[in-house]
Amino acid sequence: MRTQFLSVLILSSGLAASAQTNYDAKILEYTGLKYPCAGGATPVVRIKNIGTQTMSGCVVETWKNGLQVNSFDWQLAVPALSGETRQPTLPAVPNVQLGDDLEFRIISVNTVPDEDADGNILTVELDQAPASAIGGDVEVEVALGEDPGSVTWSVKNSLNVVVASGGPYEDANSTVTENINLPPGGCYTFYAEDALRSVAASSAKVKRAGNTLIHATDLSSLYSKGLTTGSGGGCTNNLEFTITTDALGSENRWEIVVQGTEAVVCTGGPFTDEAQTLSEMCCLPDGCYLLRVYDNGGDGIAGGGYVLRTAGGQRIIDNTVNFSSGSFSAINNNEGFCLPLGTDRLIYTSCDKLDWRNNEYIVANPSDAVTSEFGSNNANSGYQIWFYDPNGGYSFRRFQSHSTPNGLTMSATRACHFKINGWSGNQLQETVLYNVRVRGRANGAYAEWGPACRMKLDTQRAQCPLTKLMDVPGNVHYSCGSSRDWGGSNRIVARPVARVTNNGSQNANRYQFRFRLQDGTPVTTRTSNNYILLLNWPSNPLVPGTTYNVDVRASFDGGITWCTDHILPVLTDPWGDVCTLTINGGGGGELRMPVREIQGTSTRLVLYPNPNQGGEFMLRLPTGAELGTWTIDIHDLTGKVVHSTRTTLVEGGDTVVLRSMSLGTGMYVVSATNGVAVLTERMVVHP
Secondary structure: OOOOOOEOOOOOOOOOOOOOOOOOEEEEEEOOOOOOEOOEEOOEEEEEEOOOOOEEEEEEEEEEOOEEEEEEEEEEEEEEOOOOEEOOEOOOEOOOOOOOEEEEEEEEEOOEEOOOOOOOEEEEEOOOOOEEEEOOEEEEEEEOOOOHHHEEEEEEEOOOOEEEEEOOOOOOOOEEEEEEEOOOOOEEEEEEEEOOOOOOOOEEEEEEOOEEEEEEOOOOOOEEEEEEEEOOOOOOEEEEEEEEOOOOHHHEEEEEEEOOOOOEEEEEOOOOOOOOEEEEEEEEOOEEEEEEEEEOOOEOOOOOEEEEEEOOOOEEEEEOOOOOOEOEEOOHHHOOEEEOOOOOOEOHHHOOEEEEOOOOEEEEOOOHHHHOOOOOOOOOOEEEEEEEOOOOOOEEEEEEEOOOOOOOOOOOOHHHEEEOOOOOOOOOOEOOEEEEEEEEEEOOEEOOOOOOEEEEEOHHHHOOOOOOEOOOOOOOOOOOOEEEEOOOOOEEEEOOOEEEEOOEEEEOOEEEEEEEOOOOOEEEEEEEOOOEEEOOOOOOOOOOOEEEEEEEEEEOOOOOOOOOOOOOOOOOOOOOOOEEEEEEOOOOOOOOOOOEOOOOOOOEOEEEOOOEOOOOEEEEOOOOOOOEEEEEEEEOOOOOEEEEEEEEEOOOOOEEEEOOOOOOOEEEEEEEEOOOOEEEEEEEEOO
C-alpha cells in the first residue's frame, strides 16, 4: 500500500520577479477526493489571483500520468480581485485508478499567458484507499481529552462541501457519539482535528453496524480519510479478529479491505502498551477480502500473533505466535479470503499437525459432490489444496483429480490424499508455519475454500511427536475438555504417537500426564506405560468439582528421556497442547462432551431411531434453539466428517430428516452448529 502524500511541483523563472505581474494565478492546494470515485475523479482545487488585474477567466489543464486529459476554460461567475481565492470544480477525469497521478497546470489568465510560472503546476497522487460503509447510516464516535472545545470533525462530499459536522464539545474526558445519514453511493472525506494541536487524548472513529471503518488516533494535525457509502443494509458474515500483543501494543493495528478496491471495511488498533489478548468483531457481506496486520516498530509481535475466524469458530487465517519479525503481515500477492466459507476441510488428524515429514499424506474429507463424479469425470474432478504463509512469501495451490497418480490405489477418495512435497518446485520448507485450506472440484466447478488449519514440516520434531489428551471428535476415548468421575475404571486417554526410525515405525512406550490448576500451580504428574491413565491412584490430590489443565508428553526409551537433552537438544518443550479436565464427585464414569450451551435450552440433540441401521434417521433440535441456518456433521471414530448438510430452522420446525446415509456399522458423533452453539449426540449404527 502506498504511503499517503501530496506533492507540489513549482516551476520558477529562475529570477525573482522585480515587480508584481498583471496576469498571474497560483494553485494553492488540492481539495478534492484523494481516491477514485465510481472509476473517475472530479478534481477540486483552490486558485488564488496574485496578479494586479481582476481575474475573470483562467485556463487550467488536467493531465493524468503524464498525458493531457482536458483543457478547462474557467469563467468566473464572480471575478476574483487581486489576492482573492476561488475553488473551481474541474471537469471529471474518467477511468482513473488508485495510484494514478493527476497534474494541474495554469495556462492563462484573462486569455493572457500566465506571467509567472511560480505555483502554476500541482501534482497529486490518488493514493488514499477509502473506508467503505454498507449503506449511509454511520456514527461518529469522538473520545475527548482535556480540551474538548478545540475538537471538531466534518464530512465533505466530492465537491468539498460540508455535509455533516460536529464539535466543538464541552465535557472533558468523555465520549460523544453522533449519528449521521449519508446518501448511499456517495464519495466523501472525513476530517477531524484538535485546533490546539494537542498531542494528548482526543481521537475519533467512524463506525457502521459495529464495524470501525476509520480510526483517527492523532488529532494534533488535520486528519483526513476517504469514506464511501454503498447500497444495502445488513451483513451476513460475523467475524472475530483476535490479537495477542506484546508490551508495545500501540505499534499494532489491523484492517480488512475489499479485494480489488482497497476499500477499508474494518479496522482496529493501535492498542495500549501492555501484553494482552483482545478480540474485535467485524460483520461483512458475502464477498472477497484481504486481511492486513501492521507493526510500526518493524519487529513483529514478540510472543504474540492473531487469528481471524468466523463467529462459529472456523478459522480463516491463523498466525498464532508466528508474527515474529517485520512490519507487515498478510497473504502474498494480495490473496485473501471469500465469504461465506465452504464446507470442505482436512480430516481432524491432519489439521494442526506441526510435525509432518516429507512424503506423508495430508488428507481432506471426501466431498459427496466430488466422490459422485468418480468414474465419469475423473480428470475434471478432485480437490485443490492451498498452503500459504500468513506473513507472506509462500503461497501455493495444487489440484489433484481422480486421475492424478499419488502412490495410492485409484479410488473415489484417492484424490483426498496429498503427499507432502510430492510435486516438483514450490516445496514446503522445514519449520515454517503454514495455513492450509482445501476445496473440492466437481466436473470443473470449484466449491468455496473451507476453514484453515495450521501445519508445519518439521522432520526433527517428528522424531518425537507431540501428544495431548484425545481430542478427535467421535472417538470413544475423547478426553480433552471432558469431565470424569474419580475411581474405578474411569480414565483419560492421550493421542497415541509413533516415530519413524531406520528400523521402521516405533510406538511411544511411556506417557506422562501433568495436572495443574488453571493459574499454573502444579498439582501432580503421573506416568503410564501406555497412553491410558486410570483415575484411581492412591493419595488422590485431585479435588472433586475442580477443573485442571492437563498436558501430556511421550517417551520412546521407557521414560529415560522425554525427547530433550542429548537426543533432540533443540526440542526444549516436549509437552503438547493443554486440555482441561473436570473432576466430578461420585461414580459412573460418564464422558461429557464439551458443548457451548444455548441459554434456556437443552444442549443435547435427540436422534431417533438410535441405534439405527445407517439409513434414515431424524434429528430434533432442542426447544428454544435459535432460528436460522444450522450445519449438521456426522463424525466417525477417526474424526473424519462422513456426512455434512445444512438446514434452515423455521418457526415451528425443529426436526430434520436425514436420508440415505449409508453409514457403516459402528459409533458416530452427530454435531449441529449455527455458528454460536454446538450441540452433540452419539449415534450407534447396527448391521
